[in-house]
Amino acid sequence: MNTITDVIEPGLLQRFTEIVGGANALRPEEAGERYLSEPRDLFHGRTALVLRPGSVEEVARIVALAAESRTPIVPQGGNTGLVGGQQPRSTREILVNLSRLDKIREIDRAGRTMTVDAGAVLQTIHEAAEAEGMFFPLSLGSKGSCQIGGNLSSNAGGTGALAYGTARDLCLGIEAVLPDGSMLNGLRRLKKDNRGYDLRHLLIGAEGTLGIITGAVLKLFPAPAGREVAYAGLRSAEDMLALLAIAERHAGMHLTAFEFLPRIGMEMTLKHTDGVRDPMADPHDWYVLLEVTSHRSVEEASETMEAVLTKAFEAGIVEDAAIAQSRRQADDFWRMREEMSWAQKPEGGSIKHDVSVPVASIPQFLAEAGEAVLSAVPGARPVPFGHLGDGNIHYNVSQPIGADKPEFLARYDEVNDLVHAVVRRFDGSFSAEHGIGVLKADELARTKAGPEYEAMRAIKRALDPYEIMNPGKVIKI
Ligand SMILES: Cc1cc2nc3c(=O)[nH]c(=O)nc-3n(C[C@H](O)[C@H](O)[C@H](O)COP(=O)(O)OP(=O)(O)OC[C@H]3O[C@@H](n4cnc5c(N)ncnc54)[C@H](O)[C@@H]3O)c2cc1C
Structure with a gap:
């Protein structure tokens, strides 16, 4: 039975419900998987109520009531x-689910900005930018x-x-409701604005x-005129680094993606994903997905990709390569990379990491992490893949073939500790x-104890003294 401390009294629930209207206030039993499960099935949500506000003003009223009632x-x-x-x-x-705040508010073509509601889906933002001949470069496998x-x-x-950098680099202005219910009206389009913190x-x-972020001003870029996407097959992680150096030297700012995949990941994706094909005739230990774009012309993108791959062949770094011959094939190449996260699910338990190390340390990191994991869990199958150009590796470990899934997943923390210890040796990050x-x-x-963590706590306490805003997440006060 619930005690007085772990339920919200009905009168208060009613006040929250009235802000959004009954149709947009869901009881937990009505909320179901859509709101209360998450992609990795690690957490199962518990809640008193799901609110779906339809305006910024409703968000502000919800937060004000939350602050008042703690x-x-x-x-x-x-x-x-x-x-x-x-x-x-x-x-x-x-x-508080933001999905109903999904409008593209305004596109400023001259200033190349887009002002959006916080609930706008990334894919919708891409399409709206494209319709204006521009492009928004943030792209994730979950963009839909x-x-x-x-x-x-x-x-x-x-x-x-x-x-183009991370989301932080692509945002000029923010509108948000602060934990006391007040509005931060920061929807600015300024590239330069040094008025204080x-x-x-x-x-x-x-x-x-x-x-709660309710709106944002995003930076847009001119749509590239040409885009070339290719896969290269390589024999070692050292060769992937050498290819990166060649690509950066010959493509410079035109190099817009440099992702890596291991053969085992490629095999899992081929086995578990409909409609994908191996981009190359023979298997390779490692694959790099390169993307080169040009704002000038299709030809320039094509010539740049040719130059990169020719240099790499001449240096004996690349075993084989395939350049996409159409937009459709380019999308298929990307799909192969994007489906890799999902393709690990049917293989049983997977222990995940999202780490970064200095780019030059990647080969050694992969070797040492592999050694640490396999000595603890013989037969485990590391599937490291990700954003090689950023030093960001999704060091996922699939269970040994035929192993018991719950038994393997019971070792989640132990395996995380082993991999993160290797990350620390390279002065890396356990959350890239x-x-x-x-x-x-x-x-x-x-791991962040000391002045840095204390400063973070001081900020949290100053803005959210009653810890009503996403409590227990990120920082412990
Ligand atoms: C297949 C797949 C591929 C992915 N690939 C990548 C990748 O390449 N790179 C990457 O960085 N991530 C990736 N992710 C992770 C995830 O998609 C990102 O973290 C994404 O930015 C989360 O957006 P969301 O709207 O789903 O946020 P949610 O999952 O709903 O929330 C994420 C966090 O933000 C908070 N939050 C959400 N909305 C607001 C708001 N309006 N105001 C304040 N706080 C808010 C939540 O409380 C939570 O703490 C991937 C996920 C999947 C499933």
Whole structure:
């Protein structure tokens, strides 16, 4: 039976419900999987109520009431986050889902900006930019469901970060409701604005712990005239690094993606994904997906890709390569990379990591992490892949063939500790782009202790003294 401390009394629930109207206030039993499960099945949400506000004003009223009544609230966007930050954890918490705030508010062609609601889906933003002959470079495998508010709150990285930076680099202005219900009206389009502390950068990457983002001004770029996508097959991680150096030298700013995949990941994707094909005739130990773009012409993109691959062949780095011959084939090449996360699911348990190390250390990191994992769990199958150009590796480990899934997953923390110890040896990060959420909050407290963590706590206490905004996520106060 619930005690007085773990439920919200009915009168208060009614007041929250009235803000959004009955049709947009869901009881937990009505909310179901869509709101209360998450992609990795690691967390199962518990909540008193799911609210779906339809305007910024409704968000502000919800937060003001939460502040007044000291009710914890959890912001949720597309619910694709991989660290549990968007999941409420008790029947004392209210989930605030932003999906109904999904408008593209304005496109400024001359200034190349787009002003959007926080609940706008990333794919919709891409399409709106494209319709105006421009492009928004943030791109993730989850782009069909994730929302810009979630992207900014998690400072998402993705495949465009190599050339254009992370979500933080792509945002000029933020509108948000702060934990006391007041509005931060920062929808500015200025590239230069040094009027004191930039609160935009506090809210970006805060994972909903410092306020609810309701709108943003995004930077747009001219759409490239030409795009070339290719796969290269290589024999070692050292060769992938050498290829990166050649690509950077010959393509410069035209190199817009440099992703890597291991053969085992390629095989899992081929086995478990409909409609994908091996891009090359023979298998290779490692694959790199390169993308080169040109704002000048199709020919320039094509010549640049040719130059990169020719140099790499001449240097004996690349075993084989395939250049996409059409837009459709280019999309298929990308699909192969993007499906890799899902293709590990049918292979049983998978212990995940989202780490970064200095780019030059990647080969040694892969060797040492592999050694550490296999000596603890013989037969485990590392599937490291990701954003090589950013030093960001999704060091996933699939269970040994035929192993018991719960038994393997029971070793999640142990395997994480082993891999993260290797990351520390290279002065890397145990959270490159997915954030901290609840999954990594203990590790952050343990490893960032000292003045940096204390400064983070002081900021949290100053803005959210009653800890109503996504409590227990990221930072422990
Ligand atoms: C197949 C797949 C591929 C992925 N690839 C990448 C990748 O390449 N790079 C990468 O960085 N991530 C990746 N992710 C993770 C995830 O998609 C990103 O973290 C994404 O930015 C989350 O957006 P969302 O709208 O789903 O946010 P949610 O999952 O709903 O929320 C994420 C966090 O942000 C907070 N939040 C959400 N909306 C708001 C708001 N409006 N105001 C304040 N706080 C808010 C939540 O409380 C939570 O802490 C991937 C996920 C999947 C499933």
